[in-house]
Amino acid sequence: MNVLVLLGSLRAASTNARLAQAAIAALPAGAVATISSLPAHLPFYDEDLDVPDALPDAVAAFRAEVAAADALIVVTPEYNATMSAVLKNAIDWASRPRGAAELAGKRVLVLAATGSPRDALWARESTVRSLTIAGAAPLADTLGIPSSYAAFAPDGSLANPEHADALAGLIAQLTEQRATPAAA
Numbered sequence: 001m002n003v004l005v006l007l008g009s010l011r012a013a014s015t016n017a018r019l020a021q022a023a024i025a026a027l028p029a030g031a032v033a034t035i036s037s038l039p040a041h042l043p044f045y046d047e048d049l050d051v052p053d054a055l056p057d058a059v060a061a062f063r064a065e066v067a068a069a070d071a072l073i074v075v076t077p078e079y080n081a082t083m084s085a086v087l088k089n090a091i092d093w094a095s096r097p098r099g100a101a102e103l104a105g106k107r108v109l110v111l112a113a114t115g116s117p118r119d120a121l122w123a124r125e126s127t128v129r130s131l132t133i134a135g136a137a138p139l140a141d142t143l144g145i146p147s148s149y150a151a152f153a154p155d156g157s158l159a160n161p162e163h164a165d166a167l168a169g170l171i172a173q174l175t176e177q178r179a180t181p182a183a184a
């Protein structure tokens with residue numbers, strides 16, 4: 001199984017990057033996960049660029065990554081009550097061409113970490129909504145990690161056993177294909 005991870009934070013010390021690594025560590029043996037480096041290199045979505053003669057190389061490469069994925073994990077901070085712009089831009093590019101998007105039908109697990117004591121519900125909800133409208137099949141269940149600067153053990157695992165169990169359950173849903181997709 002080929003899992004593509006889209007990370008919504010560009011910060012070197014990102015806690016969402018740590019959450020992505022914890023998710024990757026929870027994948028079953030045999031699954032191959034790649035954290036895409038391309039979202040940071042995509043131009044802002046522009047329909048004038050989204051034509052064969054003008055399509056940026058980074059977009060073509062990103063769409064190929066999405067096409068090759070059996071499932072995706074997206075991990076985003078919450079910025080002003082929504083997902084990060086980096087992630088939204090990547091979803092916009094992956095959502096086209098309309099009717100033939102590589103994102104269509106892909107199973108997606110949505111995770112979010114925030115430094116605040118809340119659990120980034122708005123970021124998760126907005127991500128599921130966008131993915132659903134884009135034609136993907138995000139899991140209805142998501143996981144938000146509050147107070148993320150103190151949420152990880154030195155070995156990179158989630159310090160709170162409830163969070164670790166929830167992540168393991170979601171990874172099982174994603175990889176065993178037994179989850180209910182989010183409603184449109």
Ligand SMILES: Cc1cc2nc3c(=O)[nH]c(=O)nc-3n(C[C@H](O)[C@H](O)[C@H](O)COP(=O)(O)O)c2cc1C
Pocket residue numbers: 009010011013014015016017077078079080081082113114115116118120148
């Ligand atoms: C511009 C900006 C807006 C933010 N808005 C929110 C927010 O609406 N809700 C929230 O929980 N945290 C918010 N935060 C805090 C981020 O969740 C926090 O910076 C987080 O650690 C970023 O993720 P990272 O560690 O992966 O970079 C905001 C941070 C920034 C820089």
